[in-house]
Amino acid sequence: MSEKKEDNFHCLKEASFTIIGLGLMGGSFGMALKQRGIGRRVWGVNRRSTVIDRAVELGAIDGGTTDAIEGVADADIVVLATPVRAIIELLDRVGPHLKPGCLVLDLGSTKYAIVQAMACLPAGVEPVGGHPMCGKEVAGIWAAEANLYEGAIFPLTPLERTSPAALELAETLVESIGATPVIIDARRHDRLVAAISHLPYLTAVTLVEAAAEVADEDALLWPLAASGFRDTSRLAASDVTMMYDILGTNRQYVGEMLHRYRRHLN
Structure with missing residues (x-):
């Protein structure tokens, strides 16, 4: 592991994560983080408190809230794991409440519409589009598993505004959950x-x-x-x-x- 990757990995271990959307993808992302000891805190946001409780039971998150704005308040890294149009709406709603330097990564299955919305985030926020090429036909936190991302190709679609350091951190994050990052243009x-x-x-x-x-x-x-x-x-x-x-x-x-x-x- 290069010195830069070691620094990024240490940064990830000390980061405060917030995952918005605790279905199959978000729940599995949290489980992957927790199982690998990544993040000093992994917080979850979901509309249903019963889903939050189940995610805690599964070890996917440390705790959570139904309030997205409250959930992102102190986050170093925010992972958006809702359906695509909900991601676009969330970017507009929580964007003003993200702290400077926050890395925002989404898991949506289409990228151009999302990166267009990411371009409107406040200056200082670091957005990177993402789409893990894995999943199941069944949805929900009850289907989540810690090894879902293991061996998966994980396209990343940076914006022009995304700093090289933020993109490198996103790549290290993807690698840390067992996936392989691939940098690609959103339209492609x-x-x-x-x-x-x-x-x-x-x-x-x-x-x-x-x-x-x-x-x-x-x-x-x-x-x-x-x-x-x-x-x-x-x-x-x-x-x-x-x-x-x-x-x-x-x-x-x-x-x-x-x-x-x-x-x-x-």
């Missing part, structure tokens, strides 16, 4: 994930809808559906709210991939 990221993530979701949903229509005509369809159908339709079980936000903030590139898909079908 959105185009690529439209092909490998968003299009597969749409095709899985379409497959299930088409099969359901046939099942209405002949109920034997579902008993006949075996591993091949389960494998190809698996993504249709993804969280609907999350996917609605993803598709809505990546219309251009999702449209391009649907056009390519139709061309190949024809």
Whole structure:
């Protein structure tokens, strides 16, 4: 480990973290931090107090609050782990309450809309877009696991305003939870994930809808559906709210991939 990385790792161990959104991704992020001894305090923010209580029980956070502004007050590093449109709204709401030098990292699945919102954060705040390429079809804190990020590719989309030091700290943070950081432009990221993530979701949903229509005509369809159908339709079980936000903030590139898909079908 280089001297700079050692300094960054020490900084992370002494940092106060706030994770907003304690679902699968946020809960797993907190568990990864706590299991590796990263952060002198890991605080959680969630709308439901029962989720906060469960996150504490799982060892994902030290404590939490339902008030996002209260939650970020003393944070050195803020991790935004909500659906995409909620991330954009949170940036506007909590931005004025972030302390200078605070690193803001999001885990949203589309990046251009988010980094555009990050550009409006107060001067002195250090924003970096992020998108861990991992997850499950099931959502919620009850599905969280400490090793979710282990071995995952983790794109980072810095802004022009992001300082080299902040980007290096974000890279070290990603590495410290077992993932591999990849620096990429936000638009390029959105185009690529439209092909490998968003299009597969749409095709899985379409497959299930088409099969359901046939099942209405002949109920034997579902008993006949075996591993091949389960494998190809698996993504249709993804969280609907999350996917609605993803598709809505990546219309251009999702449209391009649907056009390519139709061309190949024809």
